[in-house]
Amino acid sequence: MNTVSVKAPQTGTTYQRRSDALGFFFALPHLLLFATFVLGPVLYGFYISLHRWHVLAKAHPFVGGSNYGAALSDDIFWVALRNTIYFVILVVPAGNLVSLLLALGLYSVKRFRTFYTVAFYLPVVISIAVVAVLWRWLYNTEIGLLNMYVLSIVDGLRGIGLSLPPYQPIPWLSNPSFVMPSIALMSIWWGAGGNMVLYLAGLNNIPDDYYEAAVIDGANAWQRFLHITWPLLKPTTLFCLVFSVLGAFQIFGQTYVLFAPGSGPARSGLTLALYMYQQGFNQYEIGYGAAIAYLLFAIVLVLTVIQFRLLADRENTPRRAGAKAKEVNA
Amino acid sequence: MNFLLRVVGFSVLCLCIGGTTWLGGCTRQARGGASGVEKHGNKVVIDFWNGFTGPDGKTMEKMVKQFQAQNRDIEVRMQIIPWGTYYDKLTLSLAYGGAPEVFVMPAARLPEFAAFDTLEPITPLLATAGPPLKSEQFAPVPWHASFYKGRQLALPLDVHPIGLYYNTKLFEEAGIVDRSGKAKPPRTLQEFLDDARKITKDTNKDGRTDQWGFVFTNQRSNWLTITGQFGGSILSPDLKTCVIDSDANRKASQLMHDFIYKYKIAPRPEGVDAWLAFRQGKVGMAMEGIYMLASLEEQKGLPFAGAPVPQFGPKSAVWGGSHLLCQPAGISLEASRASWRLMRFLSDNSFEWATGGQVPARLNIQRSPQFAALPVQAQFARQLPFVQYELLSPRANAIFPFVDPAIEAVLLDLQTPEVALKDSQRRIDQVLKRP
Numbered sequence: 001m002n003t004v005s006v007k008a009p010q011t012g013t014t015y016q017r018r019s020d021a022l023g024f025f026f027a028l029p030h031l032l033l034f035a036t037f038v039l040g041p042v043l044y045g046f047y048i049s050l051h052r053w054h055v056l057a058k059a060h061p062f063v064g065g066s067n068y069g070a071a072l073s074d075d076i077f078w079v080a081l082r083n084t085i086y087f088v089i090l091v092v093p094a095g096n097l098v099s100l101l102l103a104l105g106l107y108s109v110k111r112f113r114t115f116y117t118v119a120f121y122l123p124v125v126i127s128i129a130v131v132a133v134l135w136r137w138l139y140n141t142e143i144g145l146l147n148m149y150v151l152s153i154v155d156g157l158r159g160i161g162l163s164l165p166p167y168q169p170i171p172w173l174s175n176p177s178f179v180m181p182s183i184a185l186m187s188i189w190w191g192a193g194g195n196m197v198l199y200l201a202g203l204n205n206i207p208d209d210y211y212e213a214a215v216i217d218g219a220n221a222w223q224r225f226l227h228i229t230w231p232l233l234k235p236t237t238l239f240c241l242v243f244s245v246l247g248a249f250q251i252f253g254q255t256y257v258l259f260a261p262g263s264g265p266a267r268s269g270l271t272l273a274l275y276m277y278q279q280g281f282n283q284y285e286i287g288y289g290a291a292i293a294y295l296l297f298a299i300v301l302v303l304t305v306i307q308f309r310l311l312a313d314r315e316n317t318p319r320r321a322g323a324k325a326k327e328v329n330a
Numbered sequence: 331m332n333f334l335l336r337v338v339g340f341s342v343l344c345l346c347i348g349g350t351t352w353l354g355g356c357t358r359q360a361r362g363g364a365s366g367v368e369k370h371g372n373k374v375v376i377d378f379w380n381g382f383t384g385p386d387g388k389t390m391e392k393m394v395k396q397f398q399a400q401n402r403d404i405e406v407r408m409q410i411i412p413w414g415t416y417y418d419k420l421t422l423s424l425a426y427g428g429a430p431e432v433f434v435m436p437a438a439r440l441p442e443f444a445a446f447d448t449l450e451p452i453t454p455l456l457a458t459a460g461p462p463l464k465s466e467q468f469a470p471v472p473w474h475a476s477f478y479k480g481r482q483l484a485l486p487l488d489v490h491p492i493g494l495y496y497n498t499k500l501f502e503e504a505g506i507v508d509r510s511g512k513a514k515p516p517r518t519l520q521e522f523l524d525d526a527r528k529i530t531k532d533t534n535k536d537g538r539t540d541q542w543g544f545v546f547t548n549q550r551s552n553w554l555t556i557t558g559q560f561g562g563s564i565l566s567p568d569l570k571t572c573v574i575d576s577d578a579n580r581k582a583s584q585l586m587h588d589f590i591y592k593y594k595i596a597p598r599p600e601g602v603d604a605w606l607a608f609r610q611g612k613v614g615m616a617m618e619g620i621y622m623l624a625s626l627e628e629q630k631g632l633p634f635a636g637a638p639v640p641q642f643g644p645k646s647a648v649w650g651g652s653h654l655l656c657q658p659a660g661i662s663l664e665a666s667r668a669s670w671r672l673m674r675f676l677s678d679n680s681f682e683w684a685t686g687g688q689v690p691a692r693l694n695i696q697r698s699p700q701f702a703a704l705p706v707q708a709q710f711a712r713q714l715p716f717v718q719y720e721l722l723s724p725r726a727n728a729i730f731p732f733v734d735p736a737i738e739a740v741l742l743d744l745q746t747p748e749v750a751l752k753d754s755q756r757r758i759d760q761v762l763k764r765p
């Protein structure tokens with residue numbers, strides 16, 4: 001018994017080492033590509049952010065944190081950050097709610113579920129450039145479809161005897177107050193299908209037994225959702241929220257296509273990623289642009305950590321799962 | 331073993347990261363890509379980049395073919411790149427190698443590129459490939475724009491001022507005609523307002539105006555024209571101080587605002603393709619560049635004509651631009667000489683270029699009977715003595731992002747001219763203070 005107990009760990013360790021080596025070997029191509037095309041440029045970008053770096057300049061003097069200081073004292077940076085945060089607040093909760101509702105709806109549909117899933121998912125595969133051009137027409141103040149719908153609703157209300165003031169078309173993209181909500185609406189339409197699929201997968205993973213037991217206990221639909229569906233969807237919700245926030249903070253294509261480089265009326269469509277792009281690739285001040293990129297990175301990093309702390313279900317976080325696995329191994 | 335794996339992994343990562351950084355540095359050193367000469371057999375190959383994606387591209391293509399037919403020892407590879415990406419590509423090629431031997435540079439961008447020594451002086455070439463070229467042969471405005479700090483870095487090809495396009499049918503219907511019964515364009519602010527008021531109508535009587543006297547198609551060029559007529563400017567003459575928050579600029583901005591909200595002769599510039607509306611015959615007047623002529627000629631059944639912009643303020647001024655022909659710094663002598671022959675040919679034969687909607691920079695062509703017979707071009711060319719370029723400053727590209735939103739805010743009635751221009755001045759001053 002003793003001999004076996006001594007040899008077994010050695011065999012295990014050798015196996016573990018081989019397994020590690022093999023794993024590393026298989027991961028090597030990805031690691032090489034990752035280091036060359038992601039990690040290297042990311043670190044190089046940080047290096048650039050510490051220099052005064054105009055593309056055409058022959059010399060790039062080291063300026064330390066000056067670019068960061070300049071960005072933090074640049075009020076356009078704060079305008080862009082405020083717009084970006086406003087967009088995140090508008091789009092993340094509403095977008096996730098729409099995705100969840102779509103998923104719940106699809107989950108309850110038995111016939112043509114695949115058809116509806118594909119139909120709702122379809123906007124996700126459309127390029128943002130196409131989406132933005134399409135919505136620019138929908139939002140057109142004079143001839144846009146959305147204003148036509150609003151007008152027909154107003155006419156309908158008048159038809160039933162309501163006294164309404166003369167209809168003024170909604171300036172979706174020319175009034176600064178409407179710009180971000182309009183972009184958010186468009187973005188939700190575009191991206192809701194992605195999270196919907198994730199929620200649908202989450203719903204499919206919930207065993208029917210729980211619902212059956214709840215029905216036997218007399219729980220109604222709302223109680224079943226509140227006490228079974230919602231808690232068991234928490235990992236999915238966390239994943240969707242984190243990635244939605246990451247994506248929303250990087251909003252670029254929508255405002256880039258909808259508005260000219262000025263970025264909308266009174267800069268109401270200027271976002272941080274767009275400002276970074278303008279500084280780096282329109283002004284060619286890539287040192288300054290890189291500093292803005294790193295500030296955006298820092299903000300997103302902090303928010304992601306906070307989200308994990310606030311929302312992570314202790315039983316489902318990878319760290320806990322890892323700890324549990326260790327306990328089992330021990 | 332684990333330790334060894336970590337060491338190997340870490341080394342690979344370091345190598346990759348180092349390699350990436352090193353590649354970045356290496357490519358930086360390959361500056362001045364056009365240093366050699368590419369040859370196909372006995373032919374010298376020259377690359378020629380421009381952003382002529384419209385009908386002007388076809389005209390340029392035709393001219394290049396004519397050049398090739400007369401110069402069998404040179405092969406020209408012309409690349410038309412949309413202006414939106416043109417500067418990115420050109421900038422990167424000038425910085426990291428691969429720049430074309432000849433490229434078009436708008437006059438307003440020349441100081442920026444010249445400030446970084448990316449352009450080759452052309453003075454030694456002026457006396458070659460034909461009779462010497464002298465300043466007297468060129469319109470003064472584009473000729474001066476081809477210099478930066480005393481060095482001539484480009485050959486001016488054309489001038490493209492904005493002018494007044496007007497719909498002759500709408501003018502005649504409104505009774506705005508001369509003695510011979512032909513549409514008569516306005517010359518003064520008062521005439522402009524009177525004419526625009528007569529044309530602005532609610533044709534289908536639904537309570538909303540659907541035919542406008544005027545539209546803002548290009549806010550920047552329209553603003554620069556009107557403010558130029560009031561004597562306004564963005565920077566002081568030494569380009570060191572921002573003076574956009576001036577009385578002249580406020581007056582000009584207020585006048586543009588009044589076109590929409592006081593006189594009600596122009597629609598708010600929101601969600602409307604203003605140029606399309608003019609093309610569709612729903613607008614009486616628009617101030618646009620001469621390069622838009624081709625798009626009007628393509629529009630079937632649109633009766634239009636061109637005239638100089640009306641006199642809105644006390645001075646004569648009109649926004650204009652120029653296409654300048656440049657060579658990259660460090661170009662080899664052989665490539666430079668071959669490229670110059672193309673540049674010279676395009677300049678010598680720029681009447682062909684004018685037919686596509688330009689005013690040639692060469693005075694002999696401007697004064698030729700053929701050019702005088704081009705109705706719109708000849709009218710727009712009358713403004714050449716007082717053409718004003720956007721802003722001949724190396725920082726122009728960094729300054730306009732603070733000018734355009736101010737104009738837009740005024741035209742959308744989001745800010746008063748006072749507030750918008752003050753805000754703009756503060757931000758431009760920040761840009762100018764940057765080292």
